[in-house]
Amino acid sequence: SQQGEEDPQALSIQEGENATMNCSYKTSINNLQWYRQNSGRGLVHLILIRSNEREKHSGRLRVTLDTSKKSSSLLITASRAADTASYFCATPPAGGTSYGKLTFGQGTILTVHP
Amino acid sequence: EPEVTQTPSHQVTQMGQEVILRCVPISNHLYFYWYRQILGQKVEFLVSFYNNEISEKSEIFDDQFSVERPDGSNFTLKIRSTKLEDSAMYFCASLGLAFYNEQFFGPGTRLTVL
Numbered sequence: 001s002q003q004g005e006e007d008p009q010a011l012s013i014q015e016g017e018n019a020t021m022n023c024s025y026k027t028s029i030n031n032l033q034w035y036r037q038n039s040g041r042g043l044v045h046l047i048l049i050r051s052n053e054r055e056k057h058s059g060r061l062r063v064t065l066d067t068s069k070k071s072s073s074l075l076i077t078a079s080r081a082a083d084t085a086s087y088f089c090a091t092p093p094a095g096g097t098s099y100g101k102l103t104f105g106q107g108t109i110l111t112v113h114p
Numbered sequence: 115e116p117e118v119t120q121t122p123s124h125q126v127t128q129m130g131q132e133v134i135l136r137c138v139p140i141s142n143h144l145y146f147y148w149y150r151q152i153l154g155q156k157v158e159f160l161v162s163f164y165n166n167e168i169s170e171k172s173e174i175f176d177d178q179f180s181v182e183r184p185d186g187s188n189f190t191l192k193i194r195s196t197k198l199e200d201s202a203m204y205f206c207a208s209l210g211l212a213f214y215n216e217q218f219f220g221p222g223t224r225l226t227v228l
Contacts, residue, residue, distance in 0.1 A: 033216070042221035043157065043205060088157065099145045099209055101159040101170060102217060 006089055006105045014113050019076040021108040023089030024069075030092065032065055032072050033102070037086045046074075046087075081114045116140040118220035120206050126226045127196055135191045135223045137206030145209040146189045147217060148181065150174070150202040157205065163189065196227045 006023045013019055025032070034046040049056045049065045049072065056063045062075040076083055088107040093100040119138045127133050139146050148160040161171040163181055180192045189208075193200055203224050207217040 035219075040203075040224075043207075043219040045216050045218070048216060090157075099162075099164070101147065101162055101172075102149075102157075103159065104149075104157040106156045 006087070006108045008108060009106065010109045010111070012111045012113065013079060015079060015081055017079055017112075019079050019083070019110055019112070021074045021087050021110070023072045023074070023105055025072075025089070025091055026070065027091075027094040029067075029094060032063075033090045034061075034063060034072075034074050035088045035090055035104075037088065037107070039085070043088070076110075079110075079112045081112050083110060084112045085110060116218075118206055118208055118218050120204075120220040120223050122223060123221065124224045124226070126228065129198055129227055130195050133193050133196055133225065135193075135204050135206075135225070137189045137191070137220055138187050139189055139206065139208030140210065140218055141187070143208035143210040143218070145169075145217075146181075146183070147207040147209075148191045149205045149207065149219075151205065151222075152199075152202045160191070160204075193225075196225075198227050201225055201227045 006021055029051055031048055031050045033048045035043045036046055037043050047058050047061055047063050049063050051067055060077045065072045086107045086109050088104045090102040090104045121136045125133055146163040149157050150160055151157045159172050161175045161181055162169045178194045182190050203222045205222045206220040209217045
């Protein structure tokens, strides 16, 4: 089993539509993070949600966390062509320190058509 | 805004050769990491480094790999004898105490082993 699995694997939408990506994980966490990766580029941190939070907003991003279902979702509202990228969820070690390794999911490839 | 930098952006080498990938983490950060991403796959943790020593390493990080912080600014990953399967994007990341588990990633070095 793998920690952090996103679905769908690929998502194709039109500009202006909302995009929703989901992430499931296996073990308990103290936070979950979402990263974006433009094609062939580095990872950009988008948002971190703590285990005691259920929802968090940042601009056009909305992240939810359901610890009972061990799942999180990332919603991008009013998508733009520039949002085209791969999106990954990542979790630190269960019950560990804040400074441990991150475990990444396979990612969702989002394509936003102009 | 401070950022993690990596050099070179692309390295091509022959199988069996040694390579050194370089990273300059954000100054005053204390925790340093290397991850890699084989094309089309997810980001995998290699090693974490704190207080001038390895704090954790993955199964991938075998005797062919080593890390070093030779001075106060650089953080290097050495692969002693490269294999074809070492071809990947290598990301450096750093984390400071002011940011709760947010690792700042560099743009990556694409390593191609021929």
